[in-house]
Amino acid sequence: MRIAHLILIGTASLTLQGCLAKTAFNVATAPVRIVSKGVDLATTSQSEADEKRGREVRKREERVGKLDRRYEKQRKDCLDGERSACDDARRTYEEMQVLVRSLPSESGDGED
Structure with a gap:
């Protein structure tokens, strides 16, 4: 034991x-x-920052696409003689140009 x-x-x-x-x-x-x-x-990794930037760019591109469709419709209405559509088309085009300037250029720099 x-x-x-x-x-x-x-x-x-x-x-x-x-x-x-x-x-x-x-x-x-x-x-x-x-x-x-x-x-x-507390810190953001490079890949997280890249993903966030990519999401922001895609949202702006989507917005430009919507504005472009609206602009084409307003332009058509303007050509049909609707005066207010001409003013709306002008404002939509200006908003589109502001967004397009903030998008990265697609100059073919090898990045896909």
Whole structure:
């Protein structure tokens, strides 16, 4: 009985040493992990920034497409003699030009 008791105590002490070492390691590295997580949350990676820029560009392109369709309809109405459509077409065209200037150029610089 005494031998079994000694073996149990020996095994428990070895196991506890591993647990204590792991706990000490976790406590020692906790500040580094916390700061690292904070930096990750506070900064935007390049790929995230690129994705955001891409979404913004697509939204502007969609808006230009809608304005272009509206402009063509207003221009047609203007040609049919509807005076207010001429003014509307002019304003729509101006809005389209502002958006087009903010879009990246498609000069064939090798990027797809």
